[in-house]
Structure formats: structure tokens, C-alpha cells
Amino acid sequence: MVEAKIKINSQTGLHARPASLLVKEANKFKSNICLVKHDKEYNAKSIMSVMSMGATFGDEIIIRASGEDENEALNSLKSIIEALKD
Amino acid sequence: MLRGIGASSGVAIGIARVIKKTSEVEKVLIKDTQKEIERLEKAIELAKKEIEDLKVSSKENIGEKGAEIFEAHLMILEDVEFIGAIKEKINTEFINAEYAVKLTSDEFAQIFINMDNDYFKERAADIKDIGNRIINILLGKNNNSISSIKESCIIVAHDITPSETAQMNKDLVLGMAANLGGKTSHVAILARTLEIPAVLGLGNITEVVKDGDLLILDGDNGLVLINPSQETISVYKEKQEKILLEKRELLKYKDVEIKNKLGRKVxxxxxxxxxxxxxxxLKYGAEGIGLFRTEFLYMDKTSMPTENEQFEAYKYVLEKMKDRLVIIRTLDIGGDKNLPYLNLEKEMNPFLGLRAIRLCLNKRDIFKTQLRALLRAGLYGNLGIMFPMISSLEELKEAKNILKEVERELEAEGVEYSKDYKVGIMIETPSSAIISDILAKEVDFFSIGTNDLIQYTLAVDRMNQNVSYLYNPNHPAILRLIKTVIDNAHKEGIWVGMCGEMAADVNMLNTLLEFGIDELSVSPPMILKLKKSSGQAS
Known part of the structure; x- marks a missing residue:
């Protein structure tokens, strides 16, 4: 299992459009991937789950991946969240 | 007779079609969970197909923006958590698919309702919409009664959602009546766009009216008449006929050009x-947007609109108007128009208090967010930024400084923004009119806001019935001020528009043309009336 901490830098947070980008990307990997906010896990492959996290500007979240392609998954999701800007 | 809110004008006479949306779902215990899951999966596939169709028809009827919502609906239908939760309920609780869908969509909707961000809150409705769609398919009911209409009728519903207005056959829907909704609700705006009469906020019309009742919808007066007498029907038929003729007549004037006394096109x-x-x-032939009020972004909310939310709204209008000028007015709020989340103090004289540009200069973060969104959106069209309620040169300079500051910040962050935009002010305080020669050196255009200008100049609160008789647009003081503003502007080589009610007053048109006004901005349906009354030919 690998994980990384990351801060949401988008003013609008993870709402529909960024969330759907993220979910589409997550679904490309075989690993189990989740996002963690306030110790609660959210399924990164589910738009409902990612949106129900309600991540807004400045929130710190953890990306956690486990599986055969966990490293690639982690890196790719990390770069998507980092690139989020309004 | 029912009284509601006239949300879209016109008269409709027709048979009621009552839309009952929420299907009753009963809990049934089942044995064969595998079979139940297969039913569910089939229903989901059908739902996806329906939404794909909706997406296409809504793109045709309302455009890209209207279709976006269905993209999200499709993703929900493919969501592992959502669908997973439904299947799990079937498997572990041995319940029918309908009930499992209902429980799950209620659960998920509740999560979103509890969130403290408006955007996320509103997603609850999308989830319920999806849930209902699957349930109706499972029940073998035609989900979209509105889209399944085969004969012309008046739609009667509890609430009319955007997805429904998108899919209805415009030629068959004569009018719309709903329990919920108001003048600014989404459906009201769409009804006006489609020119379908609508009366909303009726409270309980779905309980009072039955399928097949004959209805008259009076969108101008917000009335619904149920099974009226022949006599009433013929009165309204006449009215309808008249409206239709007027409309047809008016369209002839779409290409009329109005010229002012200087011979310049207005x-x-x-x-x-x-x-x-x-x-x-656009439908009425607007040659530009003379006033885009931005308050809708801020009202009826619990928090400030984000920069991106604003950016999208501005961009949408700018793109639609292409190279035509779109004048967007910065936030004009405060005084009587309060925003609960701003925690503004109650004022003794709200109209003389912290409002419009004064509020923006006081709460710079709000102002700067809006300016950032405006400058970024400026890349997509021909942008004019307009400051309201300017009463001194210092105020205007300060607002312009902040605008420059925002430009520098965007530059430093490497964010793309428009450098080619116009800046103007509303002339709505007597002081700004009197020093318009000085202010004209600082801006690209003026727009005279007559409602406030008259109220401030004549010291008349026109909402106060005891003094409203003094509210007179023809008062020499007002005419002198307007003339002064136009002359001063022309001396500095800038143009002057008018966006208050006087601009739409056909009796004032000749005076304004005589003064040399360069632009008149009015509510869309007034455009053609104005062109007609100018008496000028195309």
C-alpha cells in the first residue's frame, strides 16, 4: 500500500467536474484507491463517494492505493489533484 | 380560480395534464435475489439510454449548458458505490429492486443535503431524479410523462425540473402551472425563453386540478382558471389572439435601426x-447586453459564489453574444437587498448607506473575486465592466486601482485574462451626473440608471405611496441632468447609454434621441416595442 498527502488548491474544491476527472482516471487502474479526509475513507472510483467527501479549498486529503499498479495510480491521481486550478 | 406567480407572460387555454412524479414504492420481500439484480441491471441500462436521448434533445433545445447536467446523471448511473449499495440491499435484505433503489437514493441524497455548500446540496435533487427514473422503469411506468405527451395540453405539476423542460415537446406544451417555483426559478426563465405562459408557486394545484380539466392560464396576472364558462373562454381567446397578432406585428421591426439627432445609430x-x-x-434582436445584473449569483444562497462559478456564468453570456458588447455590472447589493451571509448591519437609510460599489470597496475580497472572474471571462467575448452607484471621482479611481491590482495578480499567477475590455460607470447619483465632465475622462462609457437617479434627485421614495406622485421622469431637473451627462460624455469622446426604466418608456424616446443618447438597454421583450415606436424604418 502506498499513500500521499495532498492539499486541495482549487477554489471550488472537488466538485462535479474535477471529481469526474479524478474518478475517470482512478477507474483506469486495477488497484483499490481511496481518498481519506478526517480519517474517513472515500472510494476514488465512485463519483458519489468523491463528491460526498465535500473536499473544499485548503483541505488536506490522503490518497491511498493498494494493488498491482498502486504506484502508477498514486502518481497519476496526485498529479491530477495538483493540477486542479480554477 | 387559483392565484400564483405569473412567471412567463401570455395566455394559454387547454386541457390539463397532471404530472405525478413520485411513484409510490412498496417494500416487497423476494426470494430470488439474482433475478431481482438482473431486473435492476436492465432498468439501469434503459435509464442510461433515456438520459443519452435527453442529452441530445436538451442540447438542441437549450444548448450545451442545459446538457451538462445529464453528463453527471450518467456518471451516477455508473457509480460503483451507488449501484453497489442498491445491490447489497437486495442481497442482504431480500427486498425488491424498487425499494432498494428508493432507500439508497434517499440515503445518498441525505448525505448531500447535509453538506454546508450550496453546490453539493443541490446535487441531492439529481440523485433523487435518478432514483425516480430507475424506479419508474422498474414499475413499468412511463417516467417522463412530460416527454410522452402526444396531444397539446397545459402541464400541471408539483415542480418542473430542468430535465423536464428540456425534454418536453415545445409545440405541444401550451402552458405550465406548478405548485412550486417563482419568477427567478430555472423553469420560469426557460418558460420565458420558450415563450410558454407559466404560472408558478400555486401551492396545491396538483390537488385541485384533475387530468382533463379545461384550464386557462393567465401568465401576466398569475391566474389559473379551472373549467371556466364559455364566456370567459371567449374573452381569453380574444386576448390570446391579440397577443399573437402583436407578436407577429412586432417581429417586423427586428431590423429597424434607430438613429439619434446626431445621425448616429443607437x-x-x-x-x-x-x-x-x-x-x-438574442431572439428579440438585442444588439448587445447593456446591463447584466450579477446579483443572481449571490442571492438565495448560504455562501459567496466562487470565482469559477462566476466565470462560467459570464463566459456563457460573452460567448453567446460573440463580438457584441456585454456590459456586466459589478455587485449591486446592500441597503434593502441584503445577503444573510454578509452579516451587514441594519441601516437607518439603506438607500444612502453601504451599498453597491461602496460595499465592494469595503469588502475587497468579494470585489476582487468578481473582478478576477470577469477578467478571465473577458477572453471569450467583448467585455464591459460597469461600476454601480459611483458618487465621487475618488471612488471611481479606487475601483479602477483594484481592477489594475487584480490584473497584476493574474499576471503574476500566470492566469490568462483579457486585457482588452471596457470600463464604465452607472450614472445614478446626482453628484456623478453633475461631475460627469470629470468622470468622463476616466472611463469608456456611461450608463444612466434612471430609477435611482430620479429617486435621489427628486428625493422621492417611489415605493412610498404618499409621495410617489412626485416621481416624475419628466421633471426638468432630471432632463437637465441627462442632457448634461450626454453632452459631457460626448465632449470627452465617450458614449452614453441608459439602462433604467426610462430607456423603455416609448414616450421618452424622442427626447432621448434629441439629447443624442447612444444606447438604450431594456428588458428583451421591450426591444421590438421600442423599435416600433421609433417610427423609423429599417
Whole structure:
């Protein structure tokens, strides 16, 4: 299992459009991937789950991946969240 | 007779079609969970197909913006957590698919309702919409009664959702009546765009009216008449006929050009208060947007609109208007128009208090967010930024400084923004009119806001019935001020528009043309009336 901490830098947070980008990307990997906010896990492959996290500007979240392609998954999701800007 | 809110004008006479949306779902215990899951999966596939169709028809009827919502609906239908939760309920609780869908969509909707961000809150409705769609398919009911209409009728519903207005056959829907909704609700705006009469906020019309009742919808007066007498019907038929003739007549004037006394063409632009209204404006031949009020972004909310939310709204209008000027007014709020989340102090004299540009200069973060969104959106069209309620040169300079500051910040962050935009001010305080020669050196245009200018100049609160008789647009003081403003502007080589009610007053048109006004901005349906009354030929 690998994980990384990351801060949401988008003013609008993870709402529909960024969330759907993220979910589409997550679904490309075989690993189990989740996002963690306030110790609660959210399924990164589910738009409902990612949106129900309600991540807004400045929130710190953890990306956690486990599986055969966990490293690639982690890196790719990390770069998507980092690139989020309004 | 029922009284509601006249949300879209016109008269409709027709048979009621009552839309009952929420299907009753009963809990049934089942044995064969595998079979139940297969039923569910089939229903989901059908739902996806329905939504794909909706997406296409809504793109045709309302445009890209309207279709976006269905993209999200499709993703929900493919969501592992959502669908997973439904299947799990079937498997572990041995319940029918309908009930499992209902429980799950209620659960998920509740999560979103509890969130403290408006955007996320509103997603609850999308989830319920999806849930109902699957349930109706499972029950073998035709989900979209509105889209399944085969004969012309008046739609009667509890609430009419955007997805429903998108899919209804415009030629068959004579009018719309609903328990919920108001003048600014989404359906009202769409009804006006499609020119379908609508009466909303009726409370309980779905309980009072039955399928097949004959209805008259009076969109101008917000009335619904149920099974009226022949006599009433013929009165309304006449009225309807008249409206139709007027409309047809007016369209002849779409290409009329109005000229002022200097022989210059006067731009006839539209006032809008919501991005969707740009479509109405274009339909009536608006030559620009003379006033785009941005308050809708801030009202009826619990928190400030984000920069991106604003950016999208501005961009939408700018793109639609292409190279025509779109004048967007910065936040005009405060005084009587309060925002609960701003925690403004109660004032003794709200109209003389912290409002409009004064509020923006006081709460710079709000102002700067709006300016950032405006400058970024400026890349997509021909942008004019307009400051309201300017009363001194210092105020204008300060507002312009902040605008420059925002430019520098965007530059430093490497964010793309428009460098080619116009800056103007509303002339709505007597002081700004009197020093318009000085202010004209600082801006690209003026727009005279007559409602406030008259109220401030004549010291008359026109909402106060005891003094409203003094509210007189023809008062020499007002005419002198307007003339002064136009002359001063022309001396500095800038143009002057007018966006208050006087601009739409056909009796004032000749005076304004005589003064040399360069632009008149009015509500979209007034555009053609104005062109007609000018008596000038195309």
C-alpha cells in the first residue's frame, strides 16, 4: 500500500467536474484507491463517494492505493489533484 | 380560480395534464435475489439510454449548458458505490429492486443535503431524479410523462425540473402551472425563453386540478382558471389572439435601426439578470447586453459564489453574444437587498448607506473575486465592466486601482485574462451626473440608471405611496441632468447609454434621441416595442 498527502488548491474544491476527472482516471487502474479526509475513507472510483467527501479549498486529503499498479495510480491521481486550478 | 406567480407572460387555454412524479414504492420481500439484480441491471441500462436521448434533445433545445447536467446523471448511473449499495440491499435484505433503489437514493441524497455548500446540496435533487427514473422503469411506468405527451395540453405539476423542460415537446406544451417555483426559478426563465405562459408557486394545484380539466392560464396576472364558462373562454381567446397578432406585428421591426439627432445609430441592447436570458435577448434582436445584473449569483444562497462559478456564468453570456458588447455590472447589493451571509448591519437609510460599489470597496475580497472572474471571462467575448452607484471621482479611481491590482495578480499567477475590455460607470447619483465632465475622462462609457437617479434627485421614495406622485421622469431637473451627462460624455469622446426604466418608456424616446443618447438597454421583450415606436424604418 502506498499513500500521499495532498492539499486541495482549487477554489471550488472537488466538485462535479474535477471529481469526474479524478474518478475517470482512478477507474483506469486495477488497484483499490481511496481518498481519506478526517480519517474517513472515500472510494476514488465512485463519483458519489468523491463528491460526498465535500473536499473544499485548503483541505488536506490522503490518497491511498493498494494493488498491482498502486504506484502508477498514486502518481497519476496526485498529479491530477495538483493540477486542479480554477 | 387559483392565484400564483405569473412567471412567463401570455395566455394559454387547454386541457390539463397532471404530472405525478413520485411513484409510490412498496417494500416487497423476494426470494430470488439474482433475478431481482438482473431486473435492476436492465432498468439501469434503459435509464442510461433515456438520459443519452435527453442529452441530445436538451442540447438542441437549450444548448450545451442545459446538457451538462445529464453528463453527471450518467456518471451516477455508473457509480460503483451507488449501484453497489442498491445491490447489497437486495442481497442482504431480500427486498425488491424498487425499494432498494428508493432507500439508497434517499440515503445518498441525505448525505448531500447535509453538506454546508450550496453546490453539493443541490446535487441531492439529481440523485433523487435518478432514483425516480430507475424506479419508474422498474414499475413499468412511463417516467417522463412530460416527454410522452402526444396531444397539446397545459402541464400541471408539483415542480418542473430542468430535465423536464428540456425534454418536453415545445409545440405541444401550451402552458405550465406548478405548485412550486417563482419568477427567478430555472423553469420560469426557460418558460420565458420558450415563450410558454407559466404560472408558478400555486401551492396545491396538483390537488385541485384533475387530468382533463379545461384550464386557462393567465401568465401576466398569475391566474389559473379551472373549467371556466364559455364566456370567459371567449374573452381569453380574444386576448390570446391579440397577443399573437402583436407578436407577429412586432417581429417586423427586428431590423429597424434607430438613429439619434446626431445621425448616429443607437444601440438597442438588453438588460438581463441571468445567463439563460441571453437567449431571449438574442431572439428579440438585442444588439448587445447593456446591463447584466450579477446579483443572481449571490442571492438565495448560504455562501459567496466562487470565482469559477462566476466565470462560467459570464463566459456563457460573452460567448453567446460573440463580438457584441456585454456590459456586466459589478455587485449591486446592500441597503434593502441584503445577503444573510454578509452579516451587514441594519441601516437607518439603506438607500444612502453601504451599498453597491461602496460595499465592494469595503469588502475587497468579494470585489476582487468578481473582478478576477470577469477578467478571465473577458477572453471569450467583448467585455464591459460597469461600476454601480459611483458618487465621487475618488471612488471611481479606487475601483479602477483594484481592477489594475487584480490584473497584476493574474499576471503574476500566470492566469490568462483579457486585457482588452471596457470600463464604465452607472450614472445614478446626482453628484456623478453633475461631475460627469470629470468622470468622463476616466472611463469608456456611461450608463444612466434612471430609477435611482430620479429617486435621489427628486428625493422621492417611489415605493412610498404618499409621495410617489412626485416621481416624475419628466421633471426638468432630471432632463437637465441627462442632457448634461450626454453632452459631457460626448465632449470627452465617450458614449452614453441608459439602462433604467426610462430607456423603455416609448414616450421618452424622442427626447432621448434629441439629447443624442447612444444606447438604450431594456428588458428583451421591450426591444421590438421600442423599435416600433421609433417610427423609423429599417
Amino acid at each position: 444601440e438597442i441592447a438588453a438588460n438581463i439578470g441571468n445567463p439563460f436570458e441571453v437567449d431571449i435577448a
